[in-house]
Amino acid sequence: MLRKLTFPVLLTLFALGMDSSAQAELKMSPVFGDSMVLQRDQPVRVWGWTTAGHEVTVAIAGHEATATADEEGRFEVLLDALPAGGPHEMTIAADESRTFTDVLVGEVWVCSGQSNMQWSLGQSNDADLEALTAKYPNLRLITVPTIAAQTPKNDFNGSWKACTPKTVKDFSGVGYLFGRQLHETLDVPVGLIDNAWGGSAAEAWVPQDVLAADGKYEDLLKRWQRTIENYNYEEEVAKWNERVAKWEADGKQGPKPRKPNDQLQGNHRPGNLYNGVLHPIIGYTIRGTIWYQGESNAGRAYQYRDLFPLMIETWRKDWRQGDFSFYWVQLADFMNERTEPSDSAWAELREAQTMTMSKLPNTGEAVIINLGEASDIHPKNKQDVAKRLARWALAKDYGYTDLAYHSPTYASHEVQGDKIVVTFDHVGGGLDTFDVNELRGFTIAGDDKAFVNANAKILGKDKVQVRAESVTNPVSVRYGWADNPITNVQSKEGLPVTPFRTDDWEGVTANNR
Structure with a gap:
C-alpha cells in the first residue's frame, strides 16, 4: 500500500534535495591536470573550489594534506616537498573525487612577456631541425590563452602536454629551448608555463589598484x-x-x-593581463620566471625604472613564495644602424632593465645586444637567447657556479687627462673583442654633452681606455647607446658587454609618463 506523505515529510525531502543540488562541483585551475609537473624540493601548493565548509584531502606519492573550504568554497593545501621523479597520481577528495595521472616532479618555470617570448619555436631559426629532435616525454608544456580581464580569472582553456615534434611547434621558442637546456643538464622533469602576450605593456601585468596606490602612475x-x-x-x-x-x-x-x-x-x-593570464596560475609552486618584454614600454623608459621592479615585486608578493628567481632578456639591437652618436629610447629602456638587478634580489639579465635584426623586431635566433637565460638559472639556481652567466657590466670610471678609463665587473676570463680587434661601440663627450665616436683599447683584464682627439676634457663615456648599436666587446666566454653610460644626463624619455 502506498503511504501518503505528510507536508512536513515533503518539506524535509525537498530540503534534502536542495542541499544535494547545492553541492558544488570540484573545480581546479587547469594548471592542475594530467601530465603536469610539480616543483621538486619545495612545499607544493594546491587549490580549488568546492562546497563551502567541506573538508578536502589532497594526496600524492604517500603524502597528503587536508583543508576546509572557506565561505566562498575555496580551499588550499600545502603538500610536503617531493623529490624529482614520477609518474605519480594526485587525488583530490572533496564532494567528489578527482585523480590526475602521469604527474611528474621536477623543475617548473613560467615563460612570460610579450611577442619575443610568445614567438613560437616554429617561427624560430632551424624550426624544422629543432622540431625533429623535440622528443622529450618528461618535458611538459602548457600555454595560457591570451584573454584580458579587469577582474581576476581563475581558469583558462589549456592543458599540459608532453613535448613532441608536434606539440612543441606552437610553444614559445625561448621557453622551450631554455627548458630543454635545463632538462638535459639536470636530468629531471621540467614543466614550462607560457602566458606571454605579444605587444603587451608592463602596466597590463600589474593590478590597477597597485599602480594607483604607488602614486607614480x-x-x-x-x-x-x-x-x-x-x-x-x-x-x-x-x-x-x-x-x-x-x-x-x-x-x-x-x-x-x-x-x-x-x-x-x-x-x-592596466591590470588586463595580470587578471586574465597571470592570476589563474599565481601560487602554483615554481622555481622562477623568465621574461622577455620592454619593446612596448621603450617610449616611457624612465618610467620603466620603477614599473618593472614594481611588477616583479607584485608577482612575488601575490605568489607567496618569497623572492623566486626572475631572469629577463634585455632588448636586442633593432632598427637602422647609425654611424654617429644619437639619443635612443631603446637604450634608455635597456638601462632601466639593467638597473632592476641592483634593486631586487634573485634577478638577472641576459644581454643580447649582438643577436638582433635591424629590420625585424622579432629576431629569429632564439637558441642563443635561451642559452643566455639558462646560464643564469644553472649558475644561480642549480649550483653550476663555474658557468659564465653574467655579462660584463660597468663598475666605475676615472678621468685621466684627455682619457677616461672604465672598469668592469663580471669580466670572466677577461675582456675581449668579436670579429675584429678594434673596439667598437664607445662614444665620449665633454661637459657640452656632445658625444663623438671614440677610440678604445683594453687595459689588462677588466678595463677599457676611451678617448677622442676632439674631446680634450672628457666627462662621460657611453657604450652601445643606440637603438641598433655597432658593438663588439665581450668577455672571453662570449657574453657581450652590457650597454651603459657613465652620466645621468636627462634622456629623451625622462618626461614621458
Missing part, C-alpha cells in the same frame, strides 16, 4: 580613464567595415584594412 591611469569613458569599439568596427567596403569597391587594391582591436580588451590596459 597617475598620468597613465588618467589617460586610461579617459579612454574608458570615450572609447567605442562598435563605432571603430563600423568605420572599419566602411573601409573594407571601399577597398572591395576599388578592386581590392593593396592590403585589406586591418580590423581594429578592442583597446579595452587589449594588452596595454
Whole structure:
C-alpha cells in the first residue's frame, strides 16, 4: 500500500534535495591536470573550489594534506616537498573525487612577456631541425590563452602536454629551448608555463589598484580613464567595415584594412593581463620566471625604472613564495644602424632593465645586444637567447657556479687627462673583442654633452681606455647607446658587454609618463 506523505515529510525531502543540488562541483585551475609537473624540493601548493565548509584531502606519492573550504568554497593545501621523479597520481577528495595521472616532479618555470617570448619555436631559426629532435616525454608544456580581464580569472582553456615534434611547434621558442637546456643538464622533469602576450605593456601585468596606490602612475591611469569613458569599439568596427567596403569597391587594391582591436580588451590596459593570464596560475609552486618584454614600454623608459621592479615585486608578493628567481632578456639591437652618436629610447629602456638587478634580489639579465635584426623586431635566433637565460638559472639556481652567466657590466670610471678609463665587473676570463680587434661601440663627450665616436683599447683584464682627439676634457663615456648599436666587446666566454653610460644626463624619455 502506498503511504501518503505528510507536508512536513515533503518539506524535509525537498530540503534534502536542495542541499544535494547545492553541492558544488570540484573545480581546479587547469594548471592542475594530467601530465603536469610539480616543483621538486619545495612545499607544493594546491587549490580549488568546492562546497563551502567541506573538508578536502589532497594526496600524492604517500603524502597528503587536508583543508576546509572557506565561505566562498575555496580551499588550499600545502603538500610536503617531493623529490624529482614520477609518474605519480594526485587525488583530490572533496564532494567528489578527482585523480590526475602521469604527474611528474621536477623543475617548473613560467615563460612570460610579450611577442619575443610568445614567438613560437616554429617561427624560430632551424624550426624544422629543432622540431625533429623535440622528443622529450618528461618535458611538459602548457600555454595560457591570451584573454584580458579587469577582474581576476581563475581558469583558462589549456592543458599540459608532453613535448613532441608536434606539440612543441606552437610553444614559445625561448621557453622551450631554455627548458630543454635545463632538462638535459639536470636530468629531471621540467614543466614550462607560457602566458606571454605579444605587444603587451608592463602596466597590463600589474593590478590597477597597485599602480594607483604607488602614486607614480597617475598620468597613465588618467589617460586610461579617459579612454574608458570615450572609447567605442562598435563605432571603430563600423568605420572599419566602411573601409573594407571601399577597398572591395576599388578592386581590392593593396592590403585589406586591418580590423581594429578592442583597446579595452587589449594588452596595454592596466591590470588586463595580470587578471586574465597571470592570476589563474599565481601560487602554483615554481622555481622562477623568465621574461622577455620592454619593446612596448621603450617610449616611457624612465618610467620603466620603477614599473618593472614594481611588477616583479607584485608577482612575488601575490605568489607567496618569497623572492623566486626572475631572469629577463634585455632588448636586442633593432632598427637602422647609425654611424654617429644619437639619443635612443631603446637604450634608455635597456638601462632601466639593467638597473632592476641592483634593486631586487634573485634577478638577472641576459644581454643580447649582438643577436638582433635591424629590420625585424622579432629576431629569429632564439637558441642563443635561451642559452643566455639558462646560464643564469644553472649558475644561480642549480649550483653550476663555474658557468659564465653574467655579462660584463660597468663598475666605475676615472678621468685621466684627455682619457677616461672604465672598469668592469663580471669580466670572466677577461675582456675581449668579436670579429675584429678594434673596439667598437664607445662614444665620449665633454661637459657640452656632445658625444663623438671614440677610440678604445683594453687595459689588462677588466678595463677599457676611451678617448677622442676632439674631446680634450672628457666627462662621460657611453657604450652601445643606440637603438641598433655597432658593438663588439665581450668577455672571453662570449657574453657581450652590457650597454651603459657613465652620466645621468636627462634622456629623451625622462618626461614621458
